[in-house]
Amino acid sequence: MPRSALPAPLSTRPFSRREAVRLGITLDRLRGDGLVVPYWGVRSPRPPASTVERARCLLPLLRDDEFFSHVTALQLWGLPLPRRRELESLHVAATVSRQRRRAGVAGHRAQEGTPRGRVEGCPVSAPVEAWVQAATILGRDELVQIGDALAGPWSPHLEARELPIETLSAAAAVARQRTRPGRARLSAALSLVRSGVMSPRETSLRLLIVRHGLPEPEINVARRTRDGRWLGTPDLSYGREKIAVEYEGDHHRSDRGQWRRDIERSARFVDDGWAYHRVTDDHLAAPQAGAFLVRLARDLRDRG
Template identity: 50%
Template structure:
């Protein structure tokens, strides 16, 4: 399997969408122990490399893809799906990725975000709450994850982080 696919599998095991919620937090350790016991079996080296990129709390394969794109583009590792509050303690939401010091959040929006009217309205209200609290939202779709649009996305996030 390609490295990114292995990372996505690892993120799935550690994510909220894992079919084994009781195993989420310990999944990285369990995987590492299994790999250590596997010796030099075929694919173990790739799996070990992938494990260094696996993160607990990822909620979709596209979040994994987006996070890897940003980090490989030279940006700092963003926080993943972190509950966020304004200065008065009011809950704003849980963005896919965020850079709290710069108040920049990045939201991956799949087709379900536009096809489901209720979700679309909730997304708008959440974006407005973040904007009112001084956060910048960068919206991302599948088309932004490859080629020239991906390079532009990394540049846009970099500009947002630097001022």
């Protein structure tokens, strides 16, 4: 005998067992096929496939003073994190309630007045506050990537993009005054955050260069010839030495139009006397990173 259909409000979203019973759904139906149990006390029409969906599954269980925080809040704001973070526990902070133990959930205590927002239908730490919180979890380079993202145009949410670096500095200063965990790592990351960065890989490339003692390049500066003809806007460049460094993701290879534009752009720079370095994922790690850095150092020396 086929199972009865769920009421319209519950047929497309996660819901608590309490809500289901209130709407007249029997416990037998809740135990039946076609529903998954992402968390104790919650049912969902389908298994969650992302951090956003996992957060929505937990949402029916949150108390009024609980909200998603730390790394989870950063993910909900659409900020860049390694894929492995998708598999980690959800981070939930509470200002009043006693922290409850739940499988797949990391609980935290937050101060009253912690800046908050709402995104993807979920209560969350405000973007910069989540970045400060995540300093207890993330490494320095990950924090720099998030900082670059907050100061850049990466997030689809206006509250989490193109923020002044001064806003990040003020939040880090408050964290230092409160002697919050991770404050030293946060300060180290803040010193490396830059505005105008367009992707996480650009951040990784810049950090690779600086970490090996080479001068910090300029970021996304439009370059022209002496007579004013436009050359392009390389990811990283050294204007005085006429050196350009361009990160090329896989779409630069698979997109025929992009591939042609890349060739034309590199030709313009080379014709104008620039050294033009095309970098891929392979160049961000050994052994190719070493070879790239040697070539870049040589060009800086010869053109300096």
